[in-house]
Amino acid sequence: MNFEPEWHARIAAAASGSGFLVDDLHVLTCAHVVGDRPDATVSFLALGRDHAVPGTVVFRGPWRPGDGEGDVAVIRLDEAVPVAPARLAPLHGVDIFDGHDLAAFGFPSGYTATGQISYFHADPQPRLAGRACQTRALDRRGFVLREGYSGSAAYVTGSYEVIGMVISADRAGPNGSGSGVILPVDELNRQWPQLAERIPLGPFGAGPYRELRDILQDVDLPDAHTLRLSVFSGPDAPPIHRRPLPSVLAVVESVAVLTTHSKERVSELVVQLLREVAKRAPHRRNDLHDWTGRHGWGIDPAVTGGSSVDTVARQAWVVVRVASTGKSRRLHTLTIWTATGPEGELDELVLDSMEVSRAKVQSLVQEKLPLAYARIPRSCETIGVEFVLPRGLLGWDVENWVAKGDPVPLGWKGPVVVRDVDWFDSAAPHEIQKRARKLGEHPGTLDTTMRWLDCASTEPEPDRFTPWLWLDDTPVALGLAGRWAAEQHVHQAVASGVPALLWRRTACDPHPEPTTTCPGSRFHRDMAERLRSLRSDQLPGQIRKLRVESGLNDDPEHCGRHVTLLWDEPRRRPVQLGVAE
Template sequence: MDDWQWRAWVGRPAGGRHGAAFLVTDTRLLTCAHTVHGMDEVHVGFPGLLEDLPATVVHRGDWRRAGDTGDVAVLELDEPVPLAPARLAAPEDVHVTAGDGEFGIWGFPRRSDGGERHATVTTSPRWGREREWWELRTKGSDALEEGYSGSPVYDTATGEVIGMVTNAELYGDRADLGWMLPLDSIRRHWEELDDLLPLRWLTAEARRELRGLLAGVRFTDPLAADLRRVTGRPVLEEFRSAWGSVRYVAEGWPEERLVRYLMAVAQHLPEPGRFAAWSARHLGGAAPAAGPRTGPASVIVRLEPLTFDKAVDVTVHTWIDGAAGPSRPTERVPEKRVKATVEAGVAELAAALVGREWMIEFAVPEGWLGKPFEQWYVDPRKKILMRQYPVVVRDVERLRPGSIRRDQAHHRWRLLAERGRSDPRPIACDTPRTGKAFQHLLEAHVEFCVLVYGSRPVKSWLTAALNNGIPVMLWTRTPCDAPSHKDCRGHRVLDELTAAIGDKHPDELPQVALALRKKALIAPENEPHCGRDLTLLWDDPSRLPDPPLAMEV
């Protein structure tokens, strides 16, 4: 049998050859999205073997116009063909072999004979562009022309495909420089390709089943937090799906890390029972035993004041191991009953967190951020105050999925997590209080992620900080009314707070605030202390329980 029988052309049903394609299963071919743009039905042919076969475009990448990423399309034949598919290289091998050899491509430029033309090219991962394409350079007198799009780039010695031609820099009708998508890029845009690649983790059957279980599962902020914990590194890549993040761990970390991450991913699946069955079949003894898991946990109180009747919608959630836990239905109550309703809700749901390290998060409107929530009761019957636990406040606006404030906070929190230390920006009590100047300051300095105030911030400062996505702020609620600020209370408190959190990781700040509040309890009452009346806004955007439907209508 001919080893090169998987090479094909693609064109319109009415006739003509517009580009190349290559067989990857007995019914499916890969080509460029721009080659089949505007078409749902095409014809393909295998020169000298099978011609004019009808096929359907069953998948397209994100490509819509020249320069877009995702220039990938998948064609489905009406019937299987008795031809051997292309042999695909392992993605990790591509990075080793590329640049050390010559590769073949072919196309169907406009010629009177309608036949294919061949060219020899070189490429290398060092010649990458935007983590999407690799540059192709032709050898000798060979040239690229229109009609080469969709051609596989294959090792002329082994026949293994390492990528696909997408475009060229044409001068007239020819070019000596073009671009290809390596297999790593193609599989980001068509994840089913992983079922066909000779990967070295798990078995082919286990990977195929796992990819099916994760189909349609997005890579969310909670998953990003899980990934960060498992790998111990910042997440720099924007994954298109949960499967993409699983592949990242599997191909860059020991198997033990993969198992840990899969256990975390399972908490976010709509049918965890199916994953448990898969794990029993394919992970065997490697899977951790079922049982209570450690990790960050919270009671999250969400308060949404209404614009009429002075009423407030109160919802109390729990957040356990990176996922939403038990919650109470939303209650609409008058403002005067908010405190009692919250205390009852927290007391009820705290039972799910007993024995863990946990905290209390108040997601409230901007005007409520300065309320003394740590003075409310976690157990109203026994009169136990919430200040026995870390208490933080959050901007409730950021809990809404379409919020620009949430988007801004996501970017700054990510920068903060990657930095790994707070590096706070001090805001002295005698700083000029014009809101416009403060807005410009924050907008110009994207590296400002933690603000520490010398006294209670004015409304314009809070608004500017929330609009710019500042994820962490600390202040004492006591105003500084000193006639001179040379050695005032505000400056002393500011210095203490800044020193207390300067080198701390952002994840440590709720515990730091708890410790400062406890120290303030035994400090002399006539002396200022940075833990007295302390508010910590700590807004990790990955901690997002599903919003009650009533709040989103």
């Protein structure tokens, strides 16, 4: 038979079901298909009947039997497959393609070897329990949704854009209604936010689309339904939707994906539409003009090439979170993620909240690091390790730890930074996010961005350090040396929300010779000189280079020795994740 898209997947786990490939390593399916299993077997008809790929369940939504809420799971394949992934519709895809014929490729009883296609319509409104959408069979005499379709993609016939995932179907037998339930793309993305990195917008890549969502999220125009008239006229205009689209963003999405023009022409139409939005939403005018200037006249090659998100990512991180259990000062919970997306967001859970004594943290981290590295695509050029620690442990020499079986210190192999666990877990991290954005947007280099305090500094006075940190012109990158590198001042700076903090974990002689320069002042001088011409985003990589240089240098006062860099990435914060290794 002809199974046109190759990304349909057959899943064998707690139950038999379906799934679909979203990049060359990840398959989406239903949580009830994988059940409590930590692993699954995935096969693709395009690769041959006997070609099965094992995989690990790396995410499971908060699904419970009898409840469609959170019925989403993600399987990471043990090896990449040579299959083009599904093309995901934009977040309002179920609204944009309202009335279009949809299909799902499943593996019902009697067709587990070949698969079978079911055709239906989906009702975008009202949402069932506020989340899912009901479907209606196009022809009840044909193949209706039933057991074996769970986890299959609901896609637009002809274009094969995926607008959702089948999670349940009418079980009333051959004479039933033929109805089913799908989770639309926006709900899949809400459950597994990493999906956003796989969603393009017509000719635009996932990155520009994400930026546009941020810009338009608060734009509410009463006459949004008329926006299309500003760019379309005559017979080439797409048909009017049966129901008004729910937002300005949905109107823009529809222009990007519903036209049959060339990619270049679609890009021009979107630019024209956004210029019209800018006229009606002046508070977003500058942002929209900036977006169209950067993205409006070029096409993201990653979109047209059918490559996965892994080919885009170049910098990956392993995120190690150590937090107090509240039971004992010496007992902690240890969690480890990978972060491989282009925006640096948390990706896959490697170890989930294991209780461990403080004395065992290092050995367990070193044991689990090879497993985390194995989860990171080979296309990533560098891998850093980010330690999220309680404030009292920020001075750990984590850059000197090693992965099991590898004698090279972590701080030599890649960037190693620390973060404060209270800010990482905070439900309202607005202050540190604001300062981190300010740091990232600063056009200059670190010689103008970074402020230093050392033994020779007289302002501020130590007992006025905390209010100084809250001044309007407080630095967003701060270096502490000598007496200012004492734990008390480090904690004060971290508590204020400074997103970039550099200090050396050695004290100055309290009674230096009058003719000598104290080590703190020398550290300040040497480090500031080595950083002065860099942008802020180059700081973690430069500190790695200086750590390696210190290993080649016999000077005990080399600025790369015993140095800690606190570096807060505001986009990398915990989301609800599921199954652990």
